[in-house]
Amino acid sequence: MKLSRSPWLIHYDCSSCNGCDIEVLAATMPRYDVERFGIINTGDPMHADILLTTGGCNHQNAPVLKQIYEQMPNPKVVVAVGTCACTGGVFKDCYNILGGTDTVIPVDVYVTGCAARPESIIDGVVQALAILDQKYEAYTTDPKAKEGN
Amino acid sequence: MGKRSIVPFGPQHPVLPEPIHLDLVLEDEKVVDVLPEIGFIHRGLEGLVSKRDFKDYVYVAERVCGICSFMHGMGYCESVEHGMGIEIPRRADYLRTIWAEMSRVHSHLLWLGLLADGFGFEALFNECWRIREDVLDMLEATTGGRCIFSVNNVGGVVRDVDNATLLGISRKMDEIGARLKEISSTFLKDYTVKSRLVGVGILSHEAALELGAVGPMMRASGWDIDMRTTGYSAYGDLDLNINTSNDCDCYARTEVRINEIFTAIDLIKQAIDKIPNGNIIVPVKGNPKSEFLIRLEQPRGEAVYYTKGNGTKYLDRFRVRTPTFANIPAMAEIMRGCEVADIPMIILTIDPCISCTER
Numbered sequence: 001m002k003l004s005r006s007p008w009l010i011h012y013d014c015s016s017c018n019g020c021d022i023e024v025l026a027a028t029m030p031r032y033d034v035e036r037f038g039i040i041n042t043g044d045p046m047h048a049d050i051l052l053t054t055g056g057c058n059h060q061n062a063p064v065l066k067q068i069y070e071q072m073p074n075p076k077v078v079v080a081v082g083t084c085a086c087t088g089g090v091f092k093d094c095y096n097i098l099g100g101t102d103t104v105i106p107v108d109v110y111v112t113g114c115a116a117r118p119e120s121i122i123d124g125v126v127q128a129l130a131i132l133d134q135k136y137e138a139y140t141t142d143p144k145a146k147e148g149n
Numbered sequence: 150m151g152k153r154s155i156v157p158f159g160p161q162h163p164v165l166p167e168p169i170h171l172d173l174v175l176e177d178e179k180v181v182d183v184l185p186e187i188g189f190i191h192r193g194l195e196g197l198v199s200k201r202d203f204k205d206y207v208y209v210a211e212r213v214c215g216i217c218s219f220m221h222g223m224g225y226c227e228s229v230e231h232g233m234g235i236e237i238p239r240r241a242d243y244l245r246t247i248w249a250e251m252s253r254v255h256s257h258l259l260w261l262g263l264l265a266d267g268f269g270f271e272a273l274f275n276e277c278w279r280i281r282e283d284v285l286d287m288l289e290a291t292t293g294g295r296c297i298f299s300v301n302n303v304g305g306v307v308r309d310v311d312n313a314t315l316l317g318i319s320r321k322m323d324e325i326g327a328r329l330k331e332i333s334s335t336f337l338k339d340y341t342v343k344s345r346l347v348g349v350g351i352l353s354h355e356a357a358l359e360l361g362a363v364g365p366m367m368r369a370s371g372w373d374i375d376m377r378t379t380g381y382s383a384y385g386d387l388d389l390n391i392n393t394s395n396d397c398d399c400y401a402r403t404e405v406r407i408n409e410i411f412t413a414i415d416l417i418k419q420a421i422d423k424i425p426n427g428n429i430i431v432p433v434k435g436n437p438k439s440e441f442l443i444r445l446e447q448p449r450g451e452a453v454y455y456t457k458g459n460g461t462k463y464l465d466r467f468r469v470r471t472p473t474f475a476n477i478p479a480m481a482e483i484m485r486g487c488e489v490a491d492i493p494m495i496i497l498t499i500d501p502c503i504s505c506t507e508r
Contacts, residue, residue, distance in 0.1 A: 013167050018215035019297050020296075030275050031279065056192070058190070061190065064168070090208065091197075091212070093197060093200050094192045094194055115215055117295065
């Protein structure tokens with residue numbers, strides 16, 4: 001059994017400028033249409049396999065992001081979309097930015113670009129699916145992985 | 150009278166991709182009060198002026214928001230240019246106007262799509278975004294970016310568009326107008342759509358002024374206030390038709406925005422007809438010393454940009470007052486007394502852009 005057949009996404013905007021957010025949405029729209037592969041953008045963390053984050057984290061949204069991550073069922077993968085989510089980007093020196101998504105939760109795939117294009121977001125998600133399968137494998141065969149993930 | 154309960158809405162919620170938190174005070178299904186809480190995506194971008202050269206800061210100013218990014222860059226540049234007394238080439242003014250209006254078309258189409266999603270009309274949502282992709286293609290062909298364009302600079306614009314391409318854009322805009330006409334009849338005449346929009350979220354003529362609403366919110370309540378009439382950039386040369394409505398409800402706001410897309414298409418075509426040849430950028434010498442405040446009309450309403458220089462290459466202060474921030478008190482007002490099921494509609498019809506609001 002493979003988990004990567006029709007993964008559901010959840011998207012959380014940490015403190016992005018909206019550019020990457022609308023590109024994530026555009027990826028599910030007619031031009032790119034990832035929904036035809038069974039990928040659905042859900043609003044419920046407990047339904048989701050993949051977490052897409054955009055923007056750098058700040059003090060107020062870090063606990064929200066952590067909560068969403070913890071609510072997601074195992075195994076799960078995190079894709080940081082856009083330069084801000086990877087490193088903090090252009091806002092790195094701002095007083096309210098802690099840094100990229102990986103300062104709060106572990107990240108599996110980094111998608112760069114400002115704003116990240118829908119093509120590169122899709123590519124990032126495809127890479128994340130391979131990681132999801134690996135995690136699932138480890139999860140079912142190795143009881144220790146349950147605690148580590 | 151039922152028991153009062155407080156329901157938290159957000160920050161992670163299904164209406165928008167952006168986080169906003171509302172505490173809804175409910176009496177059964179009726180909303181009695183709304184307490185908005187913002188700050189989830191505050192970056193502290195205005196403080197960055199003390200660390201970035203004023204010419205480089207354009208690229209940060211653009212990232213106030215990824216939807217109306219062009220107008221933020223433009224507002225910052227115009228403010229610094231006026232403060233320094235720089236006169237930019239006329240062609241640059243016209244190019245800025247064309248790109249700004251194209252941004253308005255794509256922003257309104259995006260909003261129409263989200264509205265359709267809000268009342269559960271998925272096919273209409275997809276259709277709006279399909280048309281929007283064509284506008285993005287033109288923006289990408291002329292500026293190089295889909296969301297963030299980086300074509301503004303203090304002193305003008307950094308990319309020229311040849312006249313043949315501009316004529317092509319003018320023709321393509323006609324086609325987009327025709328396709329929009331088809332879907333606009335669904336928004337404005339469909340029985341189901343009207344049942345969700347008509348009479349919902351009424352912001353009265355007087356309340357709109359009292360609460361300081363801006364942009365389409367104001368115009369849908371019968372005020373013909375539009376900052377483009379101040380004639381910044383090339384708007385002074387163009388024939389502008391202000392779209393208003395007196396219905397004051399969600400339907401009126403949808404109607405105003407749909408008509409604004411047609412107006413924007415008309416403005417783009419006028420600008421392309423009148424664009425003069427010549428330079429696109431002038432060299433900038435020295436550093437800004439004075440302060441300047443400029444008001445622009447963004448897709449969401451009036452935005453205010455203030456810059457203050459001190460003679461060095463770092464500005465003292467940069468301040469943006471964005472339209473969504475001005476519209477939040479009006480949003481809280483029209484939510485009082487509505488049904489819980491209408492909340493997504495009401496949040497959407499102010500066309501919220503939380504990134505702008507919190508910067």
